[in-house]
Amino acid sequence: MTSLIVRAATRVLVGLLLVFSIFMLLRGHNEPGGGFIGGLIGATGFILYAIAHGCAAARGALRADPRSIAVAGLGVALLAGVAGLLAGDAIFTGQWLFLGGAEGEKGLPLSTILLFDLGVYLVVLGAVLTIVFALEEEV
Amino acid sequence: MAATQTDSRALTRPAGLISVAVPLALFGWFLQFLPEIAAGGTVVYRIDWVPSLEVGLGVLLDGLSLTFALLITGIGALVTLYSTSYLGGHRDYGRFVCYILAFMGGMLGLVLSDNLLSLFVFWEVTTISSYLLIGFDADRGTARRNALQALLVTATGGLAFLAGIILIGMAAGTFDISGIGEPLASHPLYLPIFLLVVAGAFTKSAQVPFHFWLPNAMAAPTPVSAYLHSATMVKGGVYLLARMNPSLGGTDPWFWTLVLFGGVTAVFASVMALRQTDIKQVLAYTTLMALGTLIMFIGVGTEYAVQAAMAFLVVHSLYKAALFLMIGVVDHGTGTRDARVLRGLGRAMPVTMVAAMLAALSMAGVPPLFGFVGKEFLYKAALDLDVGRLWVTGCAFAASALMFAAAGIVAWRPFMGKPADTPTAPHEGPWPMLAGPLVLALLGLALGIMPDLAEPLVRPATAAVLGVAAKVDLYLFRTVNAAFVLSLLTFAAGFALYLSHARLRAGLSRTPKLFDPGWDRLMDLVAAGSTALTGAIQTGRLRRYIFVTFATLAAVLSVALWRAEVTLAAPDFDDLRAKHWSVLIFIMAGALLTAFTRSRMTAVAALGVVGIGVALIFIMFGAPDVAITQLLIEVLQVVLFAVAMLKLPHLGRDMNTRPRAWDAVLALAIGGLTATILIAVMATPLDLRLTAFFEAASVPLAHGRNIVNVILVDFRALDTFGEIAVVAVAALGAWAVLRGTRGARP
Numbered sequence: 097m098t099s100l101i102v103r104a105a106t107r108v109l110v111g112l113l114l115v116f117s118i119f120m121l122l123r124g125h126n127e128p129g130g131g132f133i134g135g136l137i138g139a140t141g142f143i144l145y146a147i148a149h150g151c152a153a154a155r156g157a158l159r160a161d162p163r164s165i166a167v168a169g170l171g172v173a174l175l176a177g178v179a180g181l182l183a184g185d186a187i188f189t190g191q192w193l194f195l196g197g198a199e200g201e202k203g204l205p206l207s208t209i210l211l212f213d214l215g216v217y218l219v220v221l222g223a224v225l226t227i228v229f230a231l232e233e234e235v
Numbered sequence: 236m237a238a239t240q241t242d243s244r245a246l247t248r249p250a251g252l253i254s255v256a257v258p259l260a261l262f263g264w265f266l267q268f269l270p271e272i273a274a275g276g277t278v279v280y281r282i283d284w285v286p287s288l289e290v291g292l293g294v295l296l297d298g299l300s301l302t303f304a305l306l307i308t309g310i311g312a313l314v315t316l317y318s319t320s321y322l323g324g325h326r327d328y329g330r331f332v333c334y335i336l337a338f339m340g341g342m343l344g345l346v347l348s349d350n351l352l353s354l355f356v357f358w359e360v361t362t363i364s365s366y367l368l369i370g371f372d373a374d375r376g377t378a379r380r381n382a383l384q385a386l387l388v389t390a391t392g393g394l395a396f397l398a399g400i401i402l403i404g405m406a407a408g409t410f411d412i413s414g415i416g417e418p419l420a421s422h423p424l425y426l427p428i429f430l431l432v433v434a435g436a437f438t439k440s441a442q443v444p445f446h447f448w449l450p451n452a453m454a455a456p457t458p459v460s461a462y463l464h465s466a467t468m469v470k471g472g473v474y475l476l477a478r479m480n481p482s483l484g485g486t487d488p489w490f491w492t493l494v495l496f497g498g499v500t501a502v503f504a505s506v507m508a509l510r511q512t513d514i515k516q517v518l519a520y521t522t523l524m525a526l527g528t529l530i531m532f533i534g535v536g537t538e539y540a541v542q543a544a545m546a547f548l549v550v551h552s553l554y555k556a557a558l559f560l561m562i563g564v565v566d567h568g569t570g571t572r573d574a575r576v577l578r579g580l581g582r583a584m585p586v587t588m589v590a591a592m593l594a595a596l597s598m599a600g601v602p603p604l605f606g607f608v609g610k611e612f613l614y615k616a617a618l619d620l621d622v623g624r625l626w627v628t629g630c631a632f633a634a635s636a637l638m639f640a641a642a643g644i645v646a647w648r649p650f651m652g653k654p655a656d657t658p659t660a661p662h663e664g665p666w667p668m669l670a671g672p673l674v675l676a677l678l679g680l681a682l683g684i685m686p687d688l689a690e691p692l693v694r695p696a697t698a699a700v701l702g703v704a705a706k707v708d709l710y711l712f713r714t715v716n717a718a719f720v721l722s723l724l725t726f727a728a729g730f731a732l733y734l735s736h737a738r739l740r741a742g743l744s745r746t747p748k749l750f751d752p753g754w755d756r757l758m759d760l761v762a763a764g765s766t767a768l769t770g771a772i773q774t775g776r777l778r779r780y781i782f783v784t785f786a787t788l789a790a791v792l793s794v795a796l797w798r799a800e801v802t803l804a805a806p807d808f809d810d811l812r813a814k815h816w817s818v819l820i821f822i823m824a825g826a827l828l829t830a831f832t833r834s835r836m837t838a839v840a841a842l843g844v845v846g847i848g849v850a851l852i853f854i855m856f857g858a859p860d861v862a863i864t865q866l867l868i869e870v871l872q873v874v875l876f877a878v879a880m881l882k883l884p885h886l887g888r889d890m891n892t893r894p895r896a897w898d899a900v901l902a903l904a905i906g907g908l909t910a911t912i913l914i915a916v917m918a919t920p921l922d923l924r925l926t927a928f929f930e931a932a933s934v935p936l937a938h939g940r941n942i943v944n945v946i947l948v949d950f951r952a953l954d955t956f957g958e959i960a961v962v963a964v965a966a967l968g969a970w971a972v973l974r975g976t977r978g979a980r981p
Contacts, residue, residue: 125939129863129944170959209948220959226966232878
């Protein structure tokens with residue numbers, strides 16, 4: 097699986113896929129997208145990299161163990177939930193902060209919802225890559 | 236044995252210090268409630284725990300629970316003090332302290348709970364800590380086996396008790412003990428409730444035929460036997476029956492079940508006590524006798540009987556704990572517990588002898604010890620009966636006479652006579668080991684001379700069991716009456732039995748053992764049964780698992796459809812246009828190709844075609860989120876399959892012959908059923924209230940226009956969190972399985 101075409105295409109595609117996955121994650125609240133889809137697209141990018149350059153290289157590019165990424169994502173999502181608890185609401189109630197909001201203009205919306213979606217993204221990315229890498233290495 | 240590893244320095248270390256200080260402080264704390272409880276008051280304290288289930292952590296402190304609480308903490312402090320010497324040098328002493336304090340907490344919770352559900356939780360805490368303590372010497376196979384036996388017997392009874400609790404909750408409308416109030420005797424559920432509760436109590440308190448675990452539990456270190464399996468935990472069943480007496484007691488089934496089983500246990504156990512050569516085993520069987528007696532008299536249920544039972548409860552806890560601790564000292568000092576070997580220890584172990592004699596005299600029911608008071612009241616209560624007088628009196632008399640003989644074997648014979656050869660030269664134990672038996676034995680003497688001192692405890696306890704105030708007047712001796720004459724006869728009979736106990740033992744030891752080997756056979760049967768079942772179900776062939784799973788699904792769906800009695804309308808095909816038809820054909824072609832291809836790779840790719848067709852349907856009906864996810868999942872699935880299947884063999888013809896017909900039938904059935912259900916679902920009008928709510932609330936409440944995502948990450952975030960947790964755990968599981976295959980390969 098080390099054809100020149102695949103490797104050359106991968107160089108462009110992986111970057112695009114990863115950017116696209118983050119784009120999907122961020123736009124998810126208003127347009128089709130979200131953490132789940134974003135995580136899957138991100139995983140596809142790394143899988144493509146693994147196909148072109150081998151699993152070890154893909155693991156190196158990922159820098160962290162996919163298992164740690166999945167569990168860290170779970171922690172991030174939980175943190176977003178606990179934030180609601182700390183604010184005095186029920187657990188997992190969204191907390192919003194509109195940076196630079198003014199009359200008629202919402203400003204930059206920051207929320208624990210985004211944090212939660214980021215957690216979903218990381219769990220999906222980590223979980224899929226855990227299984228794919230393990231399969232590719234074992235079988 | 237652990238008994239040789241004494242180390243008196245443990246008392247000054249944190250673990251030892253905590254283990255003694257905590258129960259001692261609690262004992263003092265409970266003592267301050269004595270005046271209020273003695274005056275007839277009760278302390279009720281309640282905090283909500285699971286309000287939606289009406290489970291509260293209610294505390295009910297009345298005479299009964301205070302009596303138990305004082306025994307638990309008081310004897311607990313003496314036992315842990317004893318353990319600092321007895322087990323202080325053990326390498327797992329810290330673990331022991333953990334277990335025993337966990338048990339103490341559980342036992343206190345059990346007797347203080349006002350709510351049946353929290354009572355059950357504490358009930359199981361004592362069961363589990365008892366398991367851990369019996370198996371404390373985990374290197375020994377017998378200890379592990381006996382621990383498991385005790386756990387299985389008591390936990391099975393515990394489950395029955397839980398079922399009984401749930402029925403009580405249904406019948407009484409509350410789980411609060413203080414709230415049950417009205418007797419349940421006339422309720423239609425009374426008999427099942429009664430039987431389930433009794434099953435829990437009888438297993439916990441080791442009544443025949445569930446008695447066999449208790450003598451085996453003597454595999455535990457001696458302080459544990461003294462504490463759990465004599466003074467406190469095994470009285471949990473007695474406590475339960477006493478506690479439930481106002482609401483469940485006073486009926487014919489109650490009377491006869493408790494009186495018969497209690498009586499049989501008392502007599503059977505005291506006969507078996509004479510058979511034993513190990514003094515600890517003798518004590519274990521006499522404990523069974525005491526438990527049987529207590530249950531018999533709670534079953535009798537008259538004011539006098541309950542008063543006698545409560546007095547006997549205190550009496551027994553004092554002398555039996557003292558005797559157990561005493562035999563630990565003897566074991567430590569001589570290296571043996573064999574009743575046939577031990578003789579003439581009095582000179583070498585004078586303090587132990589004093590404690591042993593006082594405790595044994597109390598056990599034998601000799602005046603002026605508290606045991607005499609307890610026994611006299613038992614006799615009086617028995618002789619006062621109208622129904623079952625002969626049975627109750629006879630059982631109490633036989634058990635007491637045998638107890639007199641057992642007391643001689645346990646405490647008279649080992650200390651009197653000519654000193655005999657023992658494995659190590661007899662020597663006195665260190666003071667922490669002598670304090671316990673001595674204090675308990677002296678308490679038995681003090682309460683015997685001044686029985687009035689026990690009244691502030693026995694009176695409110697009796698009242699709590701009866702549910703009404705009781706007149707309690709304890710005394711050592713007033714007039715010569717029938718009970719006193721019976722006592723004199725008991726001494727005579729007991730003395731005769733003691734003199735002939737060697738011959739009795741020889742005769743008894745020829746009788747076959749029934750219960751313990753029976754238990755082993757039962758366990759073997761269970762193991763064989765589960766092996767057979769596993770072999771039948773877990774064939775190791777994925778094809779068969781999938782077939783069974785889908786066959787079950789088909790059966791469940793058929794039953795559901797049949798029960799629901801749906802009316803089916805013919806589906807309407809008029810709305811379908813060319814693009815819909817083409818996608819449908821696309822999907823069907825993919826499905827057919829998957830089913831009929833010879834190549835695995837083709838099957839995987841064809842399955843992907845089906846998935847993409849489904850994604851197209853989602854797009855056509857305006858669900859882009861779902862469609863994107865579906866597409867991505869399909870791609871991933873094909874990749875995963877492809878990676879895994881590269882190494883698998885081709886689908887051979889031989890694998891695809893006979894079962895395929897059945898596969899087709901099953902596939903058609905599942906497909907047909909699913910289609911039928913979907914058509915039925917389409918026929919029912921859709922409730923759009925939720926959809927309307929999300930459409931309206933999405934932007935103002937959650938600041939998002941993509942309803943699907945807003946529901947996922949905001950409205951239903953907790954559900955999503957559960958789902959991603961499942962995803963993460965599944966990935967870890969898959970990783971572990973795959974790593975396991977690498978390890979297994981050469």
